[in-house]
Amino acid sequence: MKDESTPGVAIRLNQVTKTYGSGNAVVTAVKSTTLDIFNNEFFTLLGPSGCGKTTLLRLIGGFEYPTAGTILLGGEDIASVPPFQRPINTVFQNYALFPHMTVAQNIGFGLRMLKRPRHEIAARVDEMLKLVRLENLSDRRTSQISGGQQQRVALARALASEPKVLLLDESLSALDYKLRKEMQMELKSLQAATGITFIFVTHDQEEALTMSDRVAVLSSGEIMQVGTPHEVYIKPANHFVANFVGETNFLQGRGLNSDDRGAVIDVRGVGAVAIATKDRVAPGQLVNIVVRPEHLRILPLAQEPAGQLTGSVKAVSFCGAETQYTIELSRGAAVVTVRRYNTPEENLPIAIGDEVSVNFTPNSAQILPA
Amino acid sequence: MAKAFPVTHQRGFGTVAITTFIFLYAPLAVALVFAFNAGTSPAKWGGFSLRWFQSAANNQQVISASILSLKLAAISAILSTTLATLAALAMSRTPRFRGWTLAYSAISFPLMVPEIVTAVALLVVTATFRGWTGYSGLGYLVLAHTAFCVPFAYLPIRARLQTMDISLERAAGDLYASPWNAFRFVTMPLLFPGILAGFILAFVTSLDDVVITEFVKTAGQDxxxxxxxxxVRRTITPEVNAIAAVFLLISVALVMCIYVVNQRTKIN
Incomplete structure (x- = not known):
């Protein structure tokens, strides 16, 4: 086996493809994917259901074998190694705790299978129980503890044998909102404390942004973008990412001209709109102006000279920290969503039916090919 | 959702239910009562006595028949439970194979075949084999009982396997358990109540079989x-009732065994 280990790389996927079925009924779950996941990284595979994120996780865990390509763990190809011989552990979506064992027996199972000495297992189990704060539940059956506690047992069980990589398959989706928030923080600090590479699968973009060092956004078996949460949110690589990660407004139009400071786009039904951006647009090119709801400013028309765009308020919904406005731009060509923080300074009342001006904050908009 | 049909509110429900129970249990009760009859008739009460139990216990034929029954039931229950366990694992823990549906129905189909048909078929087969090999031991009965007990053992095992989360075995594999260890430490302990239920069901089925045994057995294999x-064909004495009472006791005890184990090892 050729040593292709690169320092810092925990998992390297090289042209990995996974197809199911045969003949005319071939379904491609993962399409020739190449990806590096680094040591000590909290990496998230994010995408809608059916995008191939779970298949990718299973390929890394060894529950599926790739149709083509290699999977390197520390430079060694593990693509065809069965799961029980991979130093990679999984926290399953439904936890998959052994119902006939106690919490402590569950946590010690991996070490027992590795034939570690009894006293070492006992010490490690105690350590793990302390880590996930379940010391007093060690003799309970897994059916006698709460969902959040089961989650922590599953984590402790997967971490007990100090795997090189920990896989988490939608592991928080069964928890209620409050508990999920707590566990997000706990996972993040556990990852920092153990120094183990975490690969997390989720369809929840907020969860992905909150926890990850880096995120891979997937769609129909392909990676759309890999980057830090900030990069993925602020500078989406394409329409799919812009649309899937966070809420976005798209204004379709044709390029009129652009230079270093900005571009002018002829937005359909609205007219020429100048935006500050470094993206270049060829005249006549069909593009989308992409702008986040919180990057649009609205003001009542009476108060301020008209901005670039004007429109009327169609809906207002109060969401606690912020209020969301749906604005139909003049001439009814497009609808945008605008979000304002409910701070005391920004309290000019805006109600349904009001005419408003809509402004881009500088450099907040981006241009993507339509 | 449609409202449930409240059968208990229908007129005459109570009458039908009570009549059914009477028909089911009254004959049993009568048979049990006459096991303690001091007289020699199974229909005319002659006072309380344990003499027929004593008589059965001292009857050499009853003893040897009991031993044969228990031996036969034990061996064929063990064999059929093993086969049923393997079959259930193959049907639920391997990828679907060609002929899966056929195998699925073939395993439970014997439950629907009239026993007399199976008995005649086995009679012909065993007679032929006896002719060829000259062997006339217990083997034929063991094979016959094992064969018809398989579906009985199979049902509870398969039911248990279906309620078992396959991700548990996956989790074991993920935690360094080889396929054998995953089976030994996870599948087997969780499946055990199903296997026990299958064993008991097979044991009881073998224990009270008349038709197939009658056709397959040779002289002296009662x-x-x-x-x-x-x-019963000759003279009926309450000795038969006494044997039946013991039989019933064993069956009830075994069924309670299943119940207790299921209660104790409920998943969740």
Missing amino acids: TLPTYMLGQ
């Missing part, structure tokens, strides 16, 4: 049920 049948 099991308890065939012995009783033979007795």
